[in-house]
Amino acid sequence: MVQSSRFLRACQGLPVDRIPVWLMRQAGRYLPEYRKVREQVSFLTLCKTPSLAVEVTLQPVQRLGVDAAILFSDILLLLEPMGIEVSFEENGGPRLDPTIAGKGDVEALPVPDPEDQLGFVLEAIRQLRATLGGETALIGFSGAPFTLATYLIEGGSSRDFAKTKGLMYQEPRTFHRLMAHLARSVLLYLEAQVRAGVQALQLFDTWAVVLSPQDYREYVLPHMQELLESLRACQVPTIHFSLGTSTLLDSMAKLGAQVLSLDWKIDIGEAREKLGSKQPVQGNLDPMALFKPAEDLCRTVSRMLEQGSRWPGYIFNLGHGIHPKTPVENVVRLVETVRTFPVPAAKGTDG
Numbered sequence: 354m355v356q357s358s359r360f361l362r363a364c365q366g367l368p369v370d371r372i373p374v375w376l377m378r379q380a381g382r383y384l385p386e387y388r389k390v391r392e393q394v395s396f397l398t399l400c401k402t403p404s405l406a407v408e409v410t411l412q413p414v415q416r417l418g419v420d421a422a423i424l425f426s427d428i429l430l431l432l433e434p435m436g437i438e439v440s441f442e443e444n445g446g447p448r449l450d451p452t453i454a455g456k457g458d459v460e461a462l463p464v465p466d467p468e469d470q471l472g473f474v475l476e477a478i479r480q481l482r483a484t485l486g487g488e489t490a491l492i493g494f495s496g497a498p499f500t501l502a503t504y505l506i507e508g509g510s511s512r513d514f515a516k517t518k519g520l521m522y523q524e525p526r527t528f529h530r531l532m533a534h535l536a537r538s539v540l541l542y543l544e545a546q547v548r549a550g551v552q553a554l555q556l557f558d559t560w561a562v563v564l565s566p567q568d569y570r571e572y573v574l575p576h577m578q579e580l581l582e583s584l585r586a587c588q589v590p591t592i593h594f595s596l597g598t599s600t601l602l603d604s605m606a607k608l609g610a611q612v613l614s615l616d617w618k619i620d621i622g623e624a625r626e627k628l629g630s631k632q633p634v635q636g637n638l639d640p641m642a643l644f645k646p647a648e649d650l651c652r653t654v655s656r657m658l659e660q661g662s663r664w665p666g667y668i669f670n671l672g673h674g675i676h677p678k679t680p681v682e683n684v685v686r687l688v689e690t691v692r693t694f695p696v697p698a699a700k701g702t703d704g
């Protein structure tokens with residue numbers, strides 16, 4: 354099927370007229386128009402009010418001209434219908450209560466019904482698809498099972514992930530059960546997002562970076578492979594994001610995701626060389642590079658574009674979310690640099 358959106362074409366490894374670009378956390382506190390909405394409502398209210406979620410999803414599309422919109426929501430919202438209270442302290446991290454500590458807690462967790470319990474997410478998706486033109490793709494997302502498990506077990510963000518690893522090493526069967534429960538919940542949630550209209554799915558496995566390659570293979574990889582295999586039936590591209598794409602790249606190449614989103618700790622050219630010309634990739638500017646002086650930023654971005662676009666199947670993005678203090682004019686400049694980068698015709702064959 355020929356796709357009209359250059360983002361969706363790149364996800365499939367097809368040639369494009371220019372490199373598609375979107376940015377993780379493109380709707381967020383670095384945007385004055387986002388801060389204005391947040392002066393009126395809390396973050397959770399924003400996520401749960403479809404008209405407002407739609408408004409902030411569209412803000413970066415309008416200001417930056419990015420090639421994809423990512424639904425405004427949060428990975429932790431899937432945990433509320435499991436009976437977990439989620440809160441965000443102002444300018445602080447998330448808090449979850451109660452936490453998961455053992456077998457009984459895992460067995461008591463229900464699988465959420467997305468249509469019934471996360472209807473506000475699906476409604477925002479339907480409204481967005483009715484508003485966005487065919488050029489701008491809509492990305493849905495979920496936390497990946499491991500990253501969701503860390504929040505459930507730690508009760509928030511963590512430095513050493515001691516509780517998560519404690520459960521993993523002391524009760525491996527319970528840990529696998531929790532992973533299977535989360536994988537099932539994520540599958541149903543993402544299927545519902547596709548039915549509502551998202552055109553690509555990104556799985557955020559931010560905290561996989563804290564695992565050794567061996568533990569990743571043992572505790573995460575099989576669950577992710579099964580999940581990604583089940584998601585194939587949805588017939589939309591899947592994007593796998595994680596930190597740790599330099600240490601875990603071998604395993605991540607075996608996940609079965611259409612696109613691998615890379616963090617900035619590996620050169621994009623080196624990653625593409627390792628993964629081969631057929632593996633579409635997304636990334637991988639260090640979000641802090643947006644604090645460089647304009648000329649340095651343009652040079653860094655141009656070098657990345659040259660290396661990344663050696664083969665079709667390249668989507669420009671950051672290696673993690675934009676920092677809230679990022680100067681907005683630098684973000685505008687970044688997107689403009691990508692949008693005007695010439696893709697040599699010889700680098701793609703017609704798709």
Ligand code: CP3
Pocket residue numbers: 376377378379380381382391396423424425426427428429441444445446447494510557559674
């Ligand atoms: O623009 C987008 O990228 C879409 C919206 C989005 C948010 N969070 C909005 C958000 C997405 C895709 C996420 C994913 C998410 N949420 C992840 C995975 C990606 C990553 O960043 O590693 C994680 C780990 C979370 C959990 C989470 N949500 C944390 C740890 C925090 C607090 C840290 C912070 O940045 O404040 C949040 C809050 C959050 N999620 C904000 C936004 C815009 C800030 C809330 C505010 O407006 O005050």
